[in-house]
Amino acid sequence: MAEAGRVVSAVTLSQPAPLPIQNDPGLDYLESLRGALDLAASAAGGFVEHDLEVAGVPLRLSCAGDAMPDVLLPPFEHLATEARPPELRIGVFDTASTGVEPPPLPWPPLHATPGANPVARFESDRVCVLAAAGTGALTAADQAMGEAVFHLPDASRIPSSERAAPLREALHLLMAPRRRWLTHAGAVGRDGRGALLIGRGGSGKSTLALSCALAGMEIVADDYVLLETRPPVAHAMQSTAKLTEGSAVRLGLGREAIDPAGFEPTLEGPAKALVEIRTLVPGLIRRRLEIGALIAPVVTDLPEPALEPISPAHGLRALAPSTILQTGSRSSPVLGALGELVRAAPSFELALCPDPAANATVVAELVDGLG
C-alpha cells in the first residue's frame, strides 16, 4: 500500500496553456486524455497527490483515486518529498477502478504480435503519445508544459514490465528537455561517487549492481537511471531490481527478498523476479551518484574477475544501442549526450567471475581510485 497522499477534489493537472494553441493532433489527443483523467478523478472521489523529487526536479503525481498509486508508487518512495510547487506533473488513472476509458487513439489500431509489446509513437513538436499494444499502457506528454498522463487498463493487473519500471516513458519524455536522459544502465559507488554499469539486458548489470550493494556499496539503480552529463551524474528513478533465479541463488537471496509475484517471463528472455533494493540494502540506496567511470560487465566462468580498459567508442557501443532503441526518438539528442559521457569518463570491461563478492571488490577498488 502506498503512503497516503493528499486528496484534493479540484482538477489540478489541467492548467491554462500559456503557449499558443497549435494545429497539433497530439495536443488535441492529450487534451481529450486530460478530460478523461478529470472524469476518472471525479469518479474516484478526487485526485490523490504525491510529491517526488526526481533528478533534482520537483514532480507531482496526481492520481485518480488510490488504485494506481498503490501499484506505481512503492518504487518511488525513496524520492518522496514534502509538497512544493512542481515543475513536472503526471496524472495517472486506470479504467478498472474508475470506469473511465481513455479517448480512442485517433490513428488506426496497433495489433500486438503474441509475446511482444510493440509501442506506437506519435510525436509532434510539443506532444508525444506512446501506446504499448501488449500491455495497454498509454503515455502522453506535453514536453513544453512538463505534463504527462499515464493510463493502464487495470491497475490491479499491472504488467510486470510496468511494475519494474513504472512511468519510465513519462519520465523519459518530461526529463529530456531538462537534459536528464533516461539511460539503460545501473549505478553503484562510494561516498557519492561511482560507476555506471552498462550493457544490454542479460549482460550482468543487475547481478553486479546488487553484488556491489550487498558488499556495502551505495546504489542508485540496477537498470535505469536519469543521466546528466555536465558533470556526469546518475539520478535514481525506481528502486526495483530484476533478477533471474540463477542470479538470486548466486547472490544468496532468500525467498523473503523476492517479490511475492515470483519469477515471471520477460520480453527480453529468461524469467525474472522483482527485488526491492530499499529493503534489500537499507540505507544504501542513493538519489544520485557522480559518475567517474563506465563498466560493461561480461558473464564468464573465469576463476577471478578481470577488469580491462576499453575505448570510449567501445563504451558507447555497450551503452547507447539499448538506451536509444528503447527511447526510439529520431530527434532526441540523447546519443550526443552519451557521447559526451564516454569522452568525460573512462570505460572498462569487467569479466565477471562466479563469485559476486569478488566482482564487487573490483568495482569498489576502481571507484576508490577515481579520486
Place this chain on the structure above:
Amino acid sequence: MSEARARINAENVVHETVDGEVIVIDLSSGAYFSLSGSGPAVWEMMLGTGATAAEVRAALGARYEAEPDAIETAVSDFLARLRENELIVAAEGDAAPTTANGANGAREPFAPPVFERYTDMKDYFLLDPIHEVSPEVGWPKPAA
C-alpha cells in the same frame, strides 16, 4: 551523365563520432554499426547533401597516401555496405562537393574504411519496437 549522390539516411539512423569511430544506430531494424579507419571521413562526406563516389575517392586520394586502385576498391566496397544496410540513401539534386578534412598538406598512410555490423540488440529490440506514426501514415501494424 552525373554520378549518383548519396547521403545519410537521417530518417532512420542516429550517429555519434567518438575517438575516431562512428557509432550508427538503425532505429528501424535495431542493428548498430561501427565505422573506423577512414570510414568516419567517408561518413562525414555523407552528411547534409551527401557526396558521389567520385567525390569520396578524390577526397580520400588527397588525404591518404595510397594507390588509386586501392582507394577505389575500398570506397566502392564501403559505400556498397552502407547502401545495403540502408545507412545511406540516394540524395536528390546537385550540391557543391564536400571535402574530407585533411585534404591539404602531407598525406597520411591509407587506413581502409572498416565497417562492422552488430545485431545483438536486434532480438531484444524486435520484442518491444517503437514505431513512428503520423496522422497521414497512421498507427502501424507490426509484422505477424
